[in-house]
Amino acid sequence: MAYRISYKKSVGKDLAPLPKAEARRVLGKIEKELTARPNTCPPLKGQFAGLRRLRVGAYRVIFVVQGDEVLVLRIGHRRDVYER
DSSP states (O other): OOEEEOTTHHHHHHHTTTTTHHHHHHHHHHIIIHHGGGSSSSSSOOOGGEEEEEETTEEEEEEEEETTEEEEEEEEEEETTTTO
């Protein structure tokens, strides 16, 4: 089953400060991994329960699976992606 990927509007702001090569790498990994099998990514706990994360080097992609759609909520460096 192929999942559809959609992005929250604020993801554009998350990608802006990243170097272009890193942003391309993150987006490529999202398209490759999350369209095929998003449920294999580890779920988050605590206040973020119900969300999942994808690790791309030092960056994390926070997303939620809704039926046959994957909604990407946040992309950021691992040290501060969970703060907002």
